[in-house]
Amino acid sequence: MNEFATIGELARGLRQGDYSSVELIRHYLARIDANSTLNTFITVAEDEALNAAASADQAFERGEAGPLTGIPLAHKDIFCTQGIATTCGSRILENWIAPYDATVVDRLAHAGAVLLGKTNMDEFAMGSSNENSYFGAALNPWDSSRVPGGSSGGSAAAVAAGLTPVATGTDTGGSIRQPAAFCGVAGIKPTYGRVSRYGMAAFASSLDQAGVFGHDAQDLAVVLSIMSGFDPRDSTSSDRADSWLTGVSESGLKPNDEGLTIGLPSEYFKDLNEGATLLQAAAKEFENAGCRLTQISLPHTDAAIPAYYIIAGAEASTNLARYDGVHFGYRCENPKSLEDLYQRSRSEGFGIEVKRRILTGTYALSVGYFDAYYLKAQKLRRLIQQDFLSAFEEVDLILAPTTPGVAFHTGDLTDDPVAMYQQDIFTIPASLAGLPALSLPCGFTGGLPIGMQLIGPHFSERRLLETSALYQQNTDWHQRHPEVA
Numbered sequence: 001m002n003e004f005a006t007i008g009e010l011a012r013g014l015r016q017g018d019y020s021s022v023e024l025i026r027h028y029l030a031r032i033d034a035n036s037t038l039n040t041f042i043t044v045a046e047d048e049a050l051n052a053a054a055s056a057d058q059a060f061e062r063g064e065a066g067p068l069t070g071i072p073l074a075h076k077d078i079f080c081t082q083g084i085a086t087t088c089g090s091r092i093l094e095n096w097i098a099p100y101d102a103t104v105v106d107r108l109a110h111a112g113a114v115l116l117g118k119t120n121m122d123e124f125a126m127g128s129s130n131e132n133s134y135f136g137a138a139l140n141p142w143d144s145s146r147v148p149g150g151s152s153g154g155s156a157a158a159v160a161a162g163l164t165p166v167a168t169g170t171d172t173g174g175s176i177r178q179p180a181a182f183c184g185v186a187g188i189k190p191t192y193g194r195v196s197r198y199g200m201a202a203f204a205s206s207l208d209q210a211g212v213f214g215h216d217a218q219d220l221a222v223v224l225s226i227m228s229g230f231d232p233r234d235s236t237s238s239d240r241a242d243s244w245l246t247g248v249s250e251s252g253l254k255p256n257d258e259g260l261t262i263g264l265p266s267e268y269f270k271d272l273n274e275g276a277t278l279l280q281a282a283a284k285e286f287e288n289a290g291c292r293l294t295q296i297s298l299p300h301t302d303a304a305i306p307a308y309y310i311i312a313g314a315e316a317s318t319n320l321a322r323y324d325g326v327h328f329g330y331r332c333e334n335p336k337s338l339e340d341l342y343q344r345s346r347s348e349g350f351g352i353e354v355k356r357r358i359l360t361g362t363y364a365l366s367v368g369y370f371d372a373y374y375l376k377a378q379k380l381r382r383l384i385q386q387d388f389l390s391a392f393e394e395v396d397l398i399l400a401p402t403t404p405g406v407a408f409h410t411g412d413l414t415d416d417p418v419a420m421y422q423q424d425i426f427t428i429p430a431s432l433a434g435l436p437a438l439s440l441p442c443g444f445t446g447g448l449p450i451g452m453q454l455i456g457p458h459f460s461e462r463r464l465l466e467t468s469a470l471y472q473q474n475t476d477w478h479q480r481h482p483e484v485a
């Protein structure tokens with residue numbers, strides 16, 4: 001069995017009877033176990049997975065298999081899973097078991113997918129390295145002295161190491177694209193509103209969006225076609241036609257050879273540390289395939305990080321008020337009063353970065369500072385969005401680096417939060433604008449993967465994925481894999 005098989009290949013193997021779903025799931029569970037030092041999973045749901053696989057095998061026998069029947073996947077530990085712990089990488093939710101499934105979890109389970117377990121993440125999705133996980137950081141399978149990126153680092157590293165063919169993630173300011181780039185896999189963050197946030201623990205509600213990691217564009221399309229769509233339980237869920245990817249698992253994505261105009265934003269290339277030549281080669285690849293390249297400008301790019309860290313912190317400070325030691329989650333021992341219970345439960349339950357965001361966010365929202373910080377950040381957000389909307393009058397897609405460099409070493413940035421925040425410079429702008437964006441591996445430097453980012457207009461996921469399919473048809477970066485146990 002190919003350790004890095006796509007779900008298309010696995011579905012074929014299952015249909016042809018090359019292996020049963022139970023055999024397939026046992027194989028992946030064994031790989032997860034053999035690579036446990038990578039710390040990619042917080043919870044491995046072995047019994048549940050084997051039961052679900054047995055049901056999948058019965059569905060095959062009855063001739064009732066759906067597009068994902070028997071296919072393994074992993075969920076970031078931010079999605080509620082009924083009966084299986086959901087920790088959000090935090091002590092405050094250690095051992096918490098959700099009483100219901102997130103819409104994303106529910107839809108994928110209904111399509112027959114088998115949940116292997118819940119992947120490691122920065123606490124409440126705040127971070128760019130996985131080092132903020134209460135359960136210890138996941139490691140990068142290309143070099144275990146380096147971070148896998150964050151916050152969805154466990155999912156990206158698990159896919160890269162072949163511990164699951166696909167995994168979900170969430171992206172508020174880059175948490176799918178940045179770890180995808182650091183781990184050499186593909187990852188897409190859809191348009192804000194495309195995927196339901198119901199049952200996905202909230203960090204910054206106006207930015208949070210669920211997406212998926214995999215090896216190729218086709219796998220992303222298949223999983224996204226199932227997890228996306230209108231959900232009345234999420235008030236910001238879009239009711240824009242749900243049929244945008246109908247049939248993609250049967251017919252396959254058509255590589256887009258329409259000769260698109262692709263914009264290269266000058267602001268994204270000026271600070272590039274590593275990988276500039278690889279990105280130029282990727283751009284050339286598109287040119288060879290008939291696309292037209294043009295320089296563009298996104299002049300407010302520099303405002304993105306400060307605006308994001310005000311807005312995301314402000315929203316986090318209110319969203320995380322619910323973890324009070326009373327309703328659910330960790331509670332301190334022997335509280336002396338109600339106030340003592342709140343104070344110590346939160347002090348003991350949250351990690352340093354989460355506290356930093358709650359404090360700065362509360363500050364930015366407080367009387368006297370609201371106008372100077374929060375309101376100003378919202379105005380900047382609008383300008384950043386306007387930059388993109390103007391650019392999309394000229395170009396079909398934007399090609400940019402995903403990160404300023406390759407995966408950094410564990411511990412390198414932990415003492416310098418601002419340097420850590422700066423890692424998100426190329427991913428945050430699209431998040432603030434609510435745009436769909438994806439990262440694909442486009443080469444290696446010093447044995448470490450580099451990612452390229454494609455950003456499209458709102459609801460242009462199909463075009464993004466088809467353009468990615470075109471690139472992957474002509475290159476083989478996505479077929480390189482790290483050596484793991």
Ligand code: GLN
Nearest residue numbers: 125126127172173174175
């Ligand atoms: N690294 C960014 C942060 O720490 C983005 C995180 C995310 O997208 N969830 O907020």
